[in-house]
Amino acid sequence: MKFAVQVLEAPYNNQASDTAYHFIKAALDKGHTIVRVFFYHNGVINANNSAEPPNDDRNIYKRWTELGKEKGIDIVACIAASKRRGIKEGQIVEGTRISGLGQLADMTIEADRLITFG
Amino acid sequence: MEVDEEMEVDENVKKVMFVMRKAPHGSIYSYEGLETVLITAAYEQDMTMVFIGDGVFALVKGQDTTDIGIKGFIKTYGALEHYDVEKIYVDRVSMEERGLAADDFAIDVEVKEAEEIAAIMEEQHATIPY
Numbered sequence: 001m002k003f004a005v006q007v008l009e010a011p012y013n014n015q016a017s018d019t020a021y022h023f024i025k026a027a028l029d030k031g032h033t034i035v036r037v038f039f040y041h042n043g044v045i046n047a048n049n050s051a052e053p054p055n056d057d058r059n060i061y062k063r064w065t066e067l068g069k070e071k072g073i074d075i076v077a078c079i080a081a082s083k084r085r086g087i088k089e090g091q092i093v094e095g096t097r098i099s100g101l102g103q104l105a106d107m108t109i110e111a112d113r114l115i116t117f118g
Numbered sequence: 119m120e121v122d123e124e125m126e127v128d129e130n131v132k133k134v135m136f137v138m139r140k141a142p143h144g145s146i147y148s149y150e151g152l153e154t155v156l157i158t159a160a161y162e163q164d165m166t167m168v169f170i171g172d173g174v175f176a177l178v179k180g181q182d183t184t185d186i187g188i189k190g191f192i193k194t195y196g197a198l199e200h201y202d203v204e205k206i207y208v209d210r211v212s213m214e215e216r217g218l219a220a221d222d223f224a225i226d227v228e229v230k231e232a233e234e235i236a237a238i239m240e241e242q243h244a245t246i247p248y
Contacts, residue, residue: 006246008147041150081150101157109132109161114244 003027004111005037006104008118010045011060012053016118017046021063023115028071036107037067039077039096043118044085047077047092061093068095076103132243134158135166138173139247142191143183148176149191151248156194159201166205166242167198168235169227174212179224195225209235 005024009016024034039046046064053059068075075096077087082098089098108114136155140147159165169177176195183190198206208227213219220229230238239245 004244008248040154041146080153101154102160104154105158105161105163108134108158108244108246109130109163111244114246116247 001027001113002033002035002111004035004107004114006114006116006118007037007039007043007046008041008116010042011051013042014118016043017060017063018058020115020117021060021067023117024067024073034067034073035111036103037064037073037075038104038107039075040081040101040104041118042085044077044082044087047075047082047087047096047098049091049093064093065095068093070095078104131162131164133164133166133241135168135239135242135245137239137245137247138167138169138176139171140176141172142176142181143186143188147248148173151246152176152191152194154246154248155203156197156201159198159203162202165203166207166238167203168207168209168230168238170209170212170235172212172216174208174216174218177208177223177225177227178218179222181224192224198225207235207238 005020007016007020011017027034051061064075067073076099077096079098079100092098136151138148138151142148155167181190181192206227207230210229210231213229220227
């Protein structure tokens with residue numbers, strides 16, 4: 001099955017980013033496809049590359065790099081939502097990109113299921 | 119062959135429902151949610167908006183945000199008909215619990231029972247909650 005994933009909340013403050021990550025991993029393990037991950041609202045903070053979470057806990061930002069770079073999943077932060085929150089091109093987590101809301105509409109149409117976290 | 123092509127075209131039009139759950143101010147969900155609706159409309163999908171819970175406050179006419187210093191966006195709802203977003207539903211119980219009636223809204227809406235909304239929700243290809 002083709003899944004599209006939308007994340008609406010910032011990392012750490014809310015469990016949405018953790019649950020989305022675990023969902024994606026489980027879906028991939030079962031042989032499903034992830035059409036795209038889209039960060040919206042405070043979810044765009046997931047793409048902030050200047051964060052340095054403490055070493056004794058999970059690093060949510062690196063998880064996106066793992067999925068984006070190593071697993072080749074398309075991970076997009078909404079440009080309008082990013083601009084509002086100071087997330088900028090060139091300062092985003094490796095394996096993610098910034099693009100328009102059209103990417104959300106597009107993945108909604110393409111996927112068999114859209115799953116929203118947050 | 120022609121029939122097949124027509125079927126293909128139909129398959130590209132998906133039913134997408136936006137569920138507006140939050141008050142217009144106090145958080146950004148309602149505002150950024152509306153932006154998504156406008157963008158998705160450009161993709162010419164079969165769109166529905168439903169307002170439930172505090173989401174119904176987003177449509178109340180005569181909103182004035184001057185005193186809270188936040189840009190209001192009630193007027194943007196008026197643009198929805200130009201984007202061919204015509205299926206706009208309000209949950210009756212949510213509306214009445216908040217002391218509102220259909221003529222309190224800035225745009226024409228259809229007031230529906232929760233069961234009707236659930237049935238429409240079930241028909242959707244995707245449901246996007248904001």
